[in-house]
Amino acid sequence: MKKLFFAAMLLTVTTSVYSQVWMSRNTYIRLFSEAPLENIEGVTQTAQAALNTQTGEVFFKAPIESFKFEDALMEEHFNENYLESEKYPNADFIGTIQNLPDLSKEGTYEVTVAGKFTVHGVTKERTVQGTIVVEKGKITSSSKFKVKCVDHNIEIPTLLVKKIAEELEITVKSNYIPKPQTK
């Protein structure tokens, strides 16, 4: 009986080592707005990301308050006037990789991800291109796409159209670790 129990235990342990769920707590996301009078850049290094290599599910979540800007007033306006972070504290993306490659093998894979993108309380169906790199037992992913402010009810006052772009460029980079086994 003991032996069998150990066998079972061993089985669980070994399967969990080749985890299919990978997570990242230090995902980098950069917002970039290019407008005639001013370029604005906001960066967070503490967004969350997760990836299921079997099902192709992906998950990203960024606390709005964690974005840092080059001056404090921009940061305040970003939170107070545009993203309303007290009402809508996070932006997230939940989707599935459409052309899921075999991520147990090393390589660089171009993927297409379709899913729901929520910012400022507004959810949009989005299809986004990205790259997944599997190397030496590590997985990293990156993606670059554009978001229209108007799609997410983010109003830009007419006075400021020359300072804030109508379309922001979003860059996302994640380094994943296998999900640690919980007790």
Added chain:
Amino acid sequence: MKKHLISILFIALSLSAFPQEGSLGDMFNDEETPKEKTPVIATFKTTRLINTQTIEQVKHGELDFRISHHFDDIAGKAGGVQTLYGFDNVTDIRLSFDYGITDNWCVGFARSKGAYLHRQILDFSSKYKIISQRKNGGFPLTISAYVIAGLTTMKSSEDIYAVNYFKDNFSHRLNYVGQLIIARKITSGISLELLPTYIHRNYVHYTDKNELFALGIGGRIKFTKRMGIVFDYYYVFDKMRTPKNGYYSPLGIGLEIETGGHVFHILFSNNKGLIESQFLTENHSSWLKGEFRLGFNISRIFNVIKKKKNEK
């Protein structure tokens, strides 16, 4: 026995084959992602309401240039259509520069016309944020300390009994005000603050006191993201300073409009003077007698030092 083995194996397999039931995001709801007690930002939009300071600072590397402006009485004896409801006179105007040395400490320099017995005033001020209100069960209040020293540069009176007789003592030109500012952002639209205030004037009339205490209250109610109502009021604890003796508490109310970098106040207030040592001690204008005035505060933030960019 075999049954046991099979069931154990089955459980083990099922556990490992489906480690994730439900959303991928759920695994972040654990003790490794604590609810951070982040500081509450933007309790007020700018460093001043109508007359009072707010707990807000000019942040590191920023310069706040501010023009404050009060016209004369709208109604009452000095107002009415003859003076175009006070537009003919400016009772006080103050130009100020405040610079943020750190995110929690700023210093300021200003010059005001001066509305009462002391005129042509230079002032030097400093504000320090002692503690911030925090989210998720953190500290509930933001507390700042503010001090301002005023120096009148006016010509001395020849009258030895006048409060603007400075001939034998330079320090008679000086006044000081210190206050604690205690604020809470109650909701994203409503913020309130209390201001226990100490006033010291070096040279006063012989019937008056050098030291006075006052309590201010101020607040903001936003009705859009960029617009709101602001108001403030001070009560001065002094038996002599009563409406019977012609002293009134300063009360201001105004509209606050923010346009990305600028903050405007269009306001009505009964005090003529603009700095604390003046409007708290010498306000003889009463709302009920029509002795209130239109005023403007305009603030513009300039970035002197930009933060280092985040690189990866």
